[in-house]
Amino acid sequence: MDMVKVRVPATTANLGPGYDTLGMAVSMFLEVEFELSSKHSTVNAEGLDCEQLSSAVEDHLIIQAAEFVFKKAGQPRPPLHLFIKNGIPVAKGLGSSAAAIAAGMFGANVLLGTPFTRQQLINWAVQREGHADNVVPAFVGGLTVNLLNGDKVFYEKLSVPPELQLILLVPDFTLATQKSRSVLPAEIPLEQAVASMQRSCLLVAGLAKGRVEHLRWAMDDRLIQPLRKQFVPGFDQVLAAARKAGAIGVVMSGAGPSIVAFSQDKVDDIGVAMLEAFEHAGNKGKIFYPAPCSIGAQIIN
Incomplete structure (x- = not known):
């Protein structure tokens, strides 16, 4: 596959007492289009707080997350064109970094033909992010109860009451x-x-x-x-x-x-x-x- 567009939700973590344990996906989204390039990587972004995102391609969190997955597949990361539409406020407690990591890993996995499971991606993303409460709901949605045990994440996803x-x-x-x-x-x-x-x-x-x-x-x-x-x-x-x-x-x-x-x-x-x-x-x-x-x-x- 030469191109894929992915969407990842924002997340609100802790929900009060559930420090580093509870997280909920909410309907504010990061959308990223990945396109393979024959030349060099570029990043174009629009939407919320784009001025706060790194303009250096190699320092971009989405690029770094994608590269991690390509390395896990035993392949060098190819040049990528990223087209980002950001609807998640940055550095505001809404999981913007977790969404970026999830988007990079998920998109790279699709470009590779999906060799890795969502569980594997979650484990790697939590290693990168450091805690699971934003990462897991970014990958699976809903309300999640999360446990990090060594290098593996255990979680359960619950439905949120529709009236909430x-x-x-x-x-x-x-x-x-x-x-x-x-x-x-x-x-x-x-x-x-x-x-x-x-x-x-x-x-x-x-x-x-x-x-x-x-x-x-x-x-x-x-x-x-x-x-x-x-x-x-x-x-x-x-x-x-x-x-x-x-x-x-x-x-x-x-x-x-x-x-x-x-x-x-x-x-x-x-x-x-x-x-x-x-x-x-x-x-x-x-x-x-x-x-x-x-x-x-x-x-x-």
């Missing part, structure tokens, strides 16, 4: 994952660990059984979010405003700075309330209403 709606506040500033992780402690008290386990288990059970009302308590993270919110001015005000407007649960998306609220209704009211609270704290941002996405990386041509 998302309200996403994306700030106009970025937050590097490394910075967001730098404030996390090496050890935690047993009481905090137990509280986190209780909430993450209730969250998964509630979503699996369609008991979305459990999110009100299950998403109340006591472990990670209190440490990270310092990087998002106005976080507490946004959370309070969203809940007052009718949100069931409100959490930081991944490492931040984006904030995602969950509800069964009143999504417009919740979005307005979140943005007003955020702007009142001296910030700027945008509201999106992405649906949960049940499909992961896929061929679209």
Whole structure:
């Protein structure tokens, strides 16, 4: 195959207490067209935050991910023309790097004739990304519960209750994952660990059984979010405003700075309330209403 176009969804990880464990695909997409070239590699990009992406071809995350798969197949990476349409905010806690890695590996695998399974690609992508909570739902869609054991990823995919709606506040500033992780402690008290386990288990059970009302308590993270919110001015005000407007649960998306609220209704009211609270704290941002996405990386041509 000389050309393929793939689509990979954005992801929101942790969902409150599920640090490095839970992730959900959402309907914001990275689309990449791969075309074999007889000359040299090029990258052309349009869409959200393209100015933040590397302009150097060899440093481009999608190119590097594709090259990894070609090497696994025992072949040098051929010159590639990449045409990128990006709909995922970059460095905003929505899995932009995981989507890029997934797109590069998935696209390269298709060009090679699909010699590797999706599970193999997931294992390699997690090795590259470092954690599975964004990578797995980017590949398979839905809500995933993920375990990294050595160099292999174990996961289960769950369907998201159809009545669950998302309200996403994306700030106009970025937050590097490394910075967001730098404030996390090496050890935690047993009481905090137990509280986190209780909430993450209730969250998964509630979503699996369609008991979305459990999110009100299950998403109340006591472990990670209190440490990270310092990087998002106005976080507490946004959370309070969203809940007052009718949100069931409100959490930081991944490492931040984006904030995602969950509800069964009143999504417009919740979005307005979140943005007003955020702007009142001296910030700027945008509201999106992405649906949960049940499909992961896929061929679209």
